[in-house]
Amino acid sequence: MMNPELYLRHLHLKNRGQRPESNRVMNEFIDSFSTEEEKDTWVDEFLKSGEYGHQINYDLYVRLVFPVLLKRYRRQERESMLWLAKTIHNIGRNLSLFEEVGKGKYGFLLEAYTLLPDEETRQKLLGSLCGDLDYAQHEWPAGILIGSNGATFEECEEYLKDVVFARTLDDGDEREFLDTFEARVKSYMERL
Template identity: 30%
Template structure:
């Protein structure tokens, strides 16, 4: 029954049949009622769900099945739940109720937790590296005007930034991003010197 409902949803969603997709998603959620069933369904099917233009999976399914399952496994220390919470982060921040239940985490936080629990996982490592690179590219995109940090506590921010760059370099095993990471490290040092000079503490 549940498999049939999921197949109905996937078909309607793929065809862009919004009314039918909503009806099928609601029926699917209602059919997966127990916590154990939600966990089993999520483990089996989450990665089959397509994301929309906002990088979110269907909200009824996330709210009714996926989030309760991932929350339960995350609170048990499951690294896969941490990884999947990072992967569905746009859903996680879409409603205050999710962060109120679990606490505030960034996608990077979820990926870092997964990686720390299972550092041998290339999936977790790649996800964390990609997120770090996205963040760093954004922070440096106004260079040479500056780096997008909190200037009220710039010394701590610079230290944290260098730690992120060094860590990203350590997990960039193929060295595909070595040039960018090296440039960001140099920019960080230059910006630290610039701010030191500005504050008269050099």
């Protein structure tokens, strides 16, 4: 049976700066779970508490939180998609986790929005997409990027499709940004 005292001990040790010992206790805590139901219940309560800050403890995420979210994601549970998007920094710290899900924040938000469009997810999806587009143009006027490389003509065409989709999500706040980005992509395409 799960031992919540171990989690509290981990927090105490962590706050005292005793990292190796706190990590050992964290792993004992994770090992104390005996059923999937215990894991599900604890992960739900933990995520909803918001007590983890910007990133969840590495071992806790990899060994407990991510497996629960992944199981639910594979069942197409919308809430798990939103939690995976929210905890994307943890996924980004571990290449094998990213390879397992094969997408980033935008991909999870898009799936959640497709299942059930709502205002909050629309705003997060638009924000994520505009953030990605903004990164793509951050070297302008030198070029438009995909990752850390210059975008190909075909990748620029995909960016233009992203702009069209972003406009369907936008209530007008991002119009100027999208117009500028679209003009830059078209200008860059003329140079290719």
